[in-house]
Amino acid sequence: MPGPAPVADLALRFDVAKRRFDLAIAGADLALDTTPATAMVVSLGSDRFARADDLLPSQPSAVPEDPGAPAELNPRRGWVGDALDSQGRRIGSRLWLLERAKESEETRRRAEAMATEALDWLATTRGYLVEVSAEWVRRGLLGLLARAGVAQVSVRRTIGGGAA
Numbered sequence: 001m002p003g004p005a006p007v008a009d010l011a012l013r014f015d016v017a018k019r020r021f022d023l024a025i026a027g028a029d030l031a032l033d034t035t036p037a038t039a040m041v042v043s044l045g046s047d048r049f050a051r052a053d054d055l056l057p058s059q060p061s062a063v064p065e066d067p068g069a070p071a072e073l074n075p076r077r078g079w080v081g082d083a084l085d086s087q088g089r090r091i092g093s094r095l096w097l098l099e100r101a102k103e104s105e106e107t108r109r110r111a112e113a114m115a116t117e118a119l120d121w122l123a124t125t126r127g128y129l130v131e132v133s134a135e136w137v138r139r140g141l142l143g144l145l146a147r148a149g150v151a152q153v154s155v156r157r158t159i160g161g162g163a164a
Contacts, residue, residue: 007126008032012041021045036122037151043118044146044155046092049078057100093118098142098159107159108134108142115144115155122148 011024011033021041024031050056056075079091094114101107112134122128128148137143137156144155 008034009038012038035151036126036128036148037153039122039126040119040146040148040151040153043091043121044093044095044115044144044153046079047077047096048090048092048094048118049082050076050094050097054094054097057097089121095144095157098157101159103136103140103160108136111142111144111157111159115146119146119148 009032011026011031012021013024013031014021024033026032054076058075077096082090085091094117095111098107098111098114101110112132115132115134116130119130119132123130131147132144134142134144140158140160142157142159144157146153146155
């Protein structure tokens with residue numbers, strides 16, 4: 001397989017105080033990221049559209065129990081940019097489906113497979129070797145470590161409502 005394709009994404013930086021990602025600035029310009037790190041963050045941090053055979057963590061209702069709660073447009077979620085892809089490719093991961101899963105070895109393996117699925121496009125489109133591992137950090141908290149090229153991204157997901 002040839003080396004990774006040279007691509008630059010708009011760089012994202014994590015703001016620890018605000019606990020969120022934002023576009024990175026370099027001088028007066030938006031910063032570029034020539035590593036796969038930003039693409040990995042978007043792929044792992046966005047909700048991929050659930051497949052028809054996926055069991056949803058909660059069943060939607062026409063009327064929310066809390067009148068102040070926002071309406072849920074599509075219980076299968078999905079990334080808005082998918083509508084623009086003429087080839088039908090999906091962005092994001094299905095990790096959100098594990099929100100109510102039980103803490104088990106099977107759930108850990110499913111999370112690893114879902115994260116790998118989310119990053120597969122980096123191998124097929126950009127030529128990166130992608131490696132993903134998952135481990136229970138503590139009760140209800142799953143840690144994922146993904147590597148592609150020189151980039152390494154660590155993600156933690158609450159599973160089963162066990163972690164704060």
